[in-house]
Amino acid sequence: MAGEELEKEKRKKETKELEKKLKFQGKLSWDLLDEQEKEETFRFAEGYKTFLNRAKTEREAVREIAQAAKEAGFQEASSPEAGKRFFAVNKDKSIALALIGQASLAEGLRIIVSHIDSPRIDLKQNPLYEDADMALLRTHYYGGIKKYQWVTIPLSLHGLIVKADGSILNVVLGEDEADPVFVINDLLPHLSGKIQDQKKLAEAIEGERLTALAGSIPFPDTEAKERFKLRMMELLHHKYGLVEEDFISAELELVPAMKARDVGFDCSLIGSYGQDDRASVYTSLQTVLSITEPPRTAIVLFVDKEEIGSDGSTGAKSLFLESVLRTLIKRSGLTATEALLKQILANSQALSADVQAALDPNYPEVHEKQNAGKLGYGVCLEKSTGSRGKAAASDARAEYVGEIRRIFNANNVAWQMTELGKVDEGGGGTVAKYLAIYGMDIIDCGVPVLSMHSPFEVTSKADIFEAYKAYRAFLNSP
Numbered sequence: 049m050a051g052e053e054l055e056k057e058k059r060k061k062e063t064k065e066l067e068k069k070l071k072f073q074g075k076l077s078w079d080l081l082d083e084q085e086k087e088e089t090f091r092f093a094e095g096y097k098t099f100l101n102r103a104k105t106e107r108e109a110v111r112e113i114a115q116a117a118k119e120a121g122f123q124e125a126s127s128p129e130a131g132k133r134f135f136a137v138n139k140d141k142s143i144a145l146a147l148i149g150q151a152s153l154a155e156g157l158r159i160i161v162s163h164i165d166s167p168r169i170d171l172k173q174n175p176l177y178e179d180a181d182m183a184l185l186r187t188h189y190y191g192g193i194k195k196y197q198w199v200t201i202p203l204s205l206h207g208l209i210v211k212a213d214g215s216i217l218n219v220v221l222g223e224d225e226a227d228p229v230f231v232i233n234d235l236l237p238h239l240s241g242k243i244q245d246q247k248k249l250a251e252a253i254e255g256e257r258l259t260a261l262a263g264s265i266p267f268p269d270t271e272a273k274e275r276f277k278l279r280m281m282e283l284l285h286h287k288y289g290l291v292e293e294d295f296i297s298a299e300l301e302l303v304p305a306m307k308a309r310d311v312g313f314d315c316s317l318i319g320s321y322g323q324d325d326r327a328s329v330y331t332s333l334q335t336v337l338s339i340t341e342p343p344r345t346a347i348v349l350f351v352d353k354e355e356i357g358s359d360g361s362t363g364a365k366s367l368f369l370e371s372v373l374r375t376l377i378k379r380s381g382l383t384a385t386e387a388l389l390k391q392i393l394a395n396s397q398a399l400s401a402d403v404q405a406a407l408d409p410n411y412p413e414v415h416e417k418q419n420a421g422k423l424g425y426g427v428c429l430e431k432s433t434g435s436r437g438k439a440a441a442s443d444a445r446a447e448y449v450g451e452i453r454r455i456f457n458a459n460n461v462a463w464q465m466t467e468l469g470k471v472d473e474g475g476g477g478t479v480a481k482y483l484a485i486y487g488m489d490i491i492d493c494g495v496p497v498l499s500m501h502s503p504f505e506v507t508s509k510a511d512i513f514e515a516y517k518a519y520r521a522f523l524n525s526p
């Protein structure tokens with residue numbers, strides 16, 4: 049009997065060992081961290097939350113990144129003192145940090161690219177009007193939003209106004225506790241039965257109804273026309289020297305006025321606006337700031353306009369990367385010929401640092417669990433994006449996936465291989481394909497996010513820290 053039991057135990061042990069050896073199993077990051085690493089994970093999240101609060105728009109992100117770069121000893125690219133670590137700003141809306149490495153430039157770069165724009169509500173160029181004895185602002189949303197999520201929440205106004213004389217007024221209104229905020233009102237349930245509740249969710253709130261409340265005190269002269277609008281303009285003129293035409297040359301963005309917060313009893317999660325894609329921005333920024341001379345030359349790029357297709361002079365489709373690389377080549381004492389530029393780019397390896405959808409416990413049916421990103425399981429790799437049969441995807445080749453896998457495993461990075469939703473459920477793209485044009489290897493790599501594109505997106509602190517570890521391992525690899 050005892051011998052039989054012993055035999056049974058032995059078989060059980062062997063099966064377990066075989067499973068461990070052969071089966072692929074994701075690892076929950078929290079299970080891997082010791083007490084000190086847990087502490088580090090939580091500490092890192094504090095810096096991240098501060099960044100989220102300070103950099104709610106692409107311009108603010110550029111300012112924060114440039115400031116952090118300067119403090120870490122990076123020089124402006126144009127400065128004659130710029131040495132092996134410098135940064136370049138493109139029209140205040142995208143920025144790149146460059147680090148000259150040990151290997152020859154011709155061997156190619158290591159590139160990490162993330163985006164600093166997030167879905168939001170832009171003011172129209174002629175926004176101010178009045179109705180029902182209220183001053184209101186007309187808007188045009190930016191990026192893929194579910195409109196119902198953006199009504200009845202406090203919104204702050206960020207951006208800039210270029211006045212007639214060319215002077216610039218920077219605007220941040222609604223972040224300070226003492227500031228007023230803005231709000232897009234919504235219909236009460238008592239009256240929404242016919243006009244909203246019977247409609248499809250996507251159609252229940254129309255874009256033109258996303259107007260923001262801006263005031264309710266009239267101009268004192270009861271004979272005046274449009275008294276509420278006039279009073280608002282008088283106020284803006286008195287306070288900021290503005291006239292209505294100044295809105296024409298303004299970029300004003302309404303974003304959630306809420307601050308980043310810990311979520312859950314254990315404070316293990318972070319809730320905040322803009323984590324797509326500041327989760328990648330902050331982690332890749334901290335990575336590049338912490339390195340002095342990597343094995344290979346590195347560019348960490350932060351681009352604008354991803355949420356609306358990466359077009360425009362500050363998006364990933366612009367030639368900003370090439371311009372930064374030209375500077376790099378010159379700084380390395382070489383001549384920036386077209387041939388060398390293209391050779392370097394074709395030999396480069398990149399991470400498209402962008403977030404992934406996290407498996408949502410309320411809607412498991414849109415995910416295919418075996419290949420879904422899960423909160424707490426570390427940084428998500430995504431071999432291909434796109435939709436309907438991988439259309440428009442940048443599909444990383446297996447050899448490159450293998451290399452990234454080796455790098456992450458060698459550096460104890462918690463990672464998971466993921467796809468965005470079930471086949472034919474939907475889909476989406478990233479900037480990966482715009483860099484892949486050069487012939488470089490590139491793969492999507494970022495943290496999983498719940499409620500993506502909402503005013504309060506949720507991530508895991510463990511994943512944020514694993515992303516930092518992943519990007520650091522990538523840049524530190526030969």
Ligand code: MN
Nearest residue numbers: 324325402403
């Ligand atoms: Mn994104």
Ligand code: MN
Nearest residue numbers: 324325355501
């Ligand atoms: Mn997005």
